[in-house]
Amino acid sequence: MAEHIYPIFDQTLNRQDKEALLKQRAVVVWMAGLSGSGKSTLAKGLERELHAQGFLTQLLDGDNLRSGINNNLGFSEADRLENIRRSAETAKLFLNAGLVTICSLISPTEEIRNLARNIIGEADFCEVYVNAPFEVCAERDVKGLYKKALNGEIKNFTGLDAPFEAPAQPALEIRTDLEDYSASLQKLLDLLLPRIKLCCC
Ligand SMILES: Nc1ncnc2c1ncn2[C@@H]1O[C@H](COP(=O)(O)OS(=O)(=O)O)[C@@H](OP(=O)(O)O)[C@H]1O
Numbered sequence: 001m002a003e004h005i006y007p008i009f010d011q012t013l014n015r016q017d018k019e020a021l022l023k024q025r026a027v028v029v030w031m032a033g034l035s036g037s038g039k040s041t042l043a044k045g046l047e048r049e050l051h052a053q054g055f056l057t058q059l060l061d062g063d064n065l066r067s068g069i070n071n072n073l074g075f076s077e078a079d080r081l082e083n084i085r086r087s088a089e090t091a092k093l094f095l096n097a098g099l100v101t102i103c104s105l106i107s108p109t110e111e112i113r114n115l116a117r118n119i120i121g122e123a124d125f126c127e128v129y130v131n132a133p134f135e136v137c138a139e140r141d142v143k144g145l146y147k148k149a150l151n152g153e154i155k156n157f158t159g160l161d162a163p164f165e166a167p168a169q170p171a172l173e174i175r176t177d178l179e180d181y182s183a184s185l186q187k188l189l190d191l192l193l194p195r196i197k198l199c200c201c
C-alpha cells in the first residue's frame with residue numbers, strides 16, 4: 001500500500017542532513033585529565049560559550065554519566081574501560097545527530113583513550129589534555145577526594161594508586177596550573193570554532 005503513496009528510495013537521514021539543518025559540523029571533544037585538573041569547569045564553559053554563539057552541543061561528564069548509564073561501574077581497570085566504552089558509544093550517537101559533543105572524563109590510559117578514539121573515529125575525535133600536576137589537583141581538592149585517597153579511604157585513585165598516562169599527541173594541551181580559566185577557554189574556542197563552522201560557499 002505504502003509503495004503507491006511514497007516513492008521508493010532510501011529515506012534514512014544521515015549526519016550531513018542534520019549538520020545542514022543545524023548549520024554546524026559535529027565533532028567529539030574528548031577532555032582527559034586528572035580529577036581536579038579543570039575538565040568539568042572548562043567543558044561547562046565551552047558548552048555555554050558555543051551555545052551563546054548558536055551551536056547545538058551536548059556535554060557528557062564522567063561524574064554525571066556515573067550517576068546514570070554507568071552507575072554499576074567502579075574504578076578498577078576493567079570498569080574504567082567499560083565506562084569509557086559506553087561513554088564513547090553515547091558520544092557517537094550525539095555526533096551522528098550533528099551535535100558538538102563535549103566529553104569530560106579522566107580517561108587515564110592510552111588504551112582507554114584509543115578505545116574511545118576507535119569507537120568515535122579518528123577524524124571526529126578531538127583529544128584535549130587538561131593538564132595540572134597531581135600536587136596542584138591535590139591542593140585544589142575540589143571534592144575532598146584527594147584528602148580521602150591520601151588517607152587511604154579511597155582505593156584505585158587516579159595518579160596515586162591507579163595510573164595516569166599523559167596523552168602523547170593531543171590536539172591541544174591546556175596547563176590549568178599555569179594559565180587562568182579565560183585563557184584556557186579561549187584556546188579551546190580557537191581550536192574548535194574553525195572546525196565546527198559549516199562553510200556554505
Ligand atoms: N578512585 C577514583 N579515581 C578517580 N576518580 C574518582 C575515584 N573515585 C571517585 N572518583 C570520581 O569519579 C570521577 C571520575 O570519573 P570518570 O568516569 O571520569 O573516570 S574514568 O575516566 O573512568 O577514569 C571524578 O570526577 P572528576 O573529579 O570530575 O574527574 C571523581 O569525582
Ligand SMILES: Nc1ncnc2c1ncn2[C@@H]1O[C@H](COP(=O)(O)OP(=O)(O)O)[C@@H](O)[C@H]1O
Pocket residue numbers: 033034035036037038039040041042104140142175176177179180181182184
Ligand atoms: N585554567 C583553568 N581552567 C579550569 N579550571 C581551573 C583553571 N585554573 C584553576 N581552575 C580551578 O580548578 C578546579 C577544577 O575543578 P574541576 O573542573 O571540577 O576539575 P575536574 O572536572 O577535572 O575534576 C576548579 O576549582 C577551577 O576553578
